[in-house]
Amino acid sequence: MSRYRVAASAVSTLVSLALSSGCTRASTPGPVAPSEPVAIAQPECPTERAPVETTQVALVDGPVPEARGRAAPLAPKDEQVRAAALAAMDEGRYGEARTLLGQLLDRYPGNVTLAALHRAAEQAIEHARDGARTTLDNFLARPMPAPPWKRTVRQRVTVAGTSRVPRLVKRKQEKNRVIDDEAWFADNKIALPVFKLPNKQRGIEGDLPEFVPLTYGKAKLHRAINHGDHLVLIYGGRYVVLTEADGAPLAAYDFGTWTWAPRLDQDWGQYADAEPRWAQLVGDTLYITHAHRTYASSSKGMNAFVTALDYKTGELLWRSQPLVANSLNFLLIDGHIVTGYGFTKEPDFLYILDMADGATKTKLKVKSGPDFLIRQGSTLFVRTYDTNYEFELR
Numbered sequence: 001m002s003r004y005r006v007a008a009s010a011v012s013t014l015v016s017l018a019l020s021s022g023c024t025r026a027s028t029p030g031p032v033a034p035s036e037p038v039a040i041a042q043p044e045c046p047t048e049r050a051p052v053e054t055t056q057v058a059l060v061d062g063p064v065p066e067a068r069g070r071a072a073p074l075a076p077k078d079e080q081v082r083a084a085a086l087a088a089m090d091e092g093r094y095g096e097a098r099t100l101l102g103q104l105l106d107r108y109p110g111n112v113t114l115a116a117l118h119r120a121a122e123q124a125i126e127h128a129r130d131g132a133r134t135t136l137d138n139f140l141a142r143p144m145p146a147p148p149w150k151r152t153v154r155q156r157v158t159v160a161g162t163s164r165v166p167r168l169v170k171r172k173q174e175k176n177r178v179i180d181d182e183a184w185f186a187d188n189k190i191a192l193p194v195f196k197l198p199n200k201q202r203g204i205e206g207d208l209p210e211f212v213p214l215t216y217g218k219a220k221l222h223r224a225i226n227h228g229d230h231l232v233l234i235y236g237g238r239y240v241v242l243t244e245a246d247g248a249p250l251a252a253y254d255f256g257t258w259t260w261a262p263r264l265d266q267d268w269g270q271y272a273d274a275e276p277r278w279a280q281l282v283g284d285t286l287y288i289t290h291a292h293r294t295y296a297s298s299s300k301g302m303n304a305f306v307t308a309l310d311y312k313t314g315e316l317l318w319r320s321q322p323l324v325a326n327s328l329n330f331l332l333i334d335g336h337i338v339t340g341y342g343f344t345k346e347p348d349f350l351y352i353l354d355m356a357d358g359a360t361k362t363k364l365k366v367k368s369g370p371d372f373l374i375r376q377g378s379t380l381f382v383r384t385y386d387t388n389y390e391f392e393l394r
Helices: 008-019 075-090 094-107 110-137 181-188
Strands: 168-175 219-226 230-235 237-242 249-256 275-282 283-289 303-311 317-319 329-335 336-341 348-354 360-365 368-378 381-386 385-394
Touching: 075 360, 094 110, 110 249, 110 368, 168 249, 181 368, 219 329, 230 275, 303 368, 329 368, 336 368, 336 381
Parallel strands: none
Antiparallel strands: 168 385, 219 230, 230 237, 237 249, 275 283, 283 303, 303 317, 329 336, 336 348, 348 360, 368 381, 381 385
């Protein structure tokens, strides 16, 4: 269990209170230190233990008309959902529990027990985030020196299993509606490896793990990338935090000196603030892209680099040529980096770079600026501003 999660005894108490029909409500527990869990008195009334089994459950669509009040019985399938939610609570997966309980509340809107369980899950998430934020705020970011603003190789990276340059063979090309990103992801059954961030103003719970804080100092979480064995958290367009899969911090960087190129256009330079867009850790090497969102001329062409860093020391190993990477993400494929660059009235290309030294190995013209690149087996899906592509990787 993550070091940031609320003590199991506290959560068990909240769940027990929610399940009981006449127990006194427990006081709200505060943030919990890993070594000193908050003790909460158990209520003096019977409690119901949740079955630990059940991980995949299905809900019957639609609300239950007669589901009013605490006595409304749950359908058998919905009982399985509740059991799965309680098991998730017991195991510290509070976000999953909240989602399942929220689905049940949509079907049983008057069920006070479900409502209490849902509140308990929300409280557990808040307390876990409080602890995670305190821990991360004490993990100071490394101030990064200003980077070179041109192609630079200081040290080659040893890349395991490097093979020949991937070849992209176009299989499909079609216009899109520009604003139909979500439909493109859904139709192709693909997704970026990112967490959906919560937004209370819009009523979005998201799926961000409770051990990921929403702020780092005063900087708000901008993007949370899930690479499976590690997370990349981007705060405020300036700070990048690497963590283990359970949220334990590995490294943090302050890229403030990477924001502004040394020479800027007099009229448009004010909009040329570069920010970290995507990053991935491979061994001891962090691959990261920085780009601004306006014309290349705004920064005199010093934009959209891929950079390789020694993640432990922050030492810069190499930097690619400029104007190769303003797509939201990049892909690492067979020792190479597949990325893209484009902007209004500028050349638009897919690029393949060498992971060892950042050298451009090949580029492929596309209709407009690449936004997303998703690999699914031997298929590379590419969404540009106004055109969707499918390539075969050979």
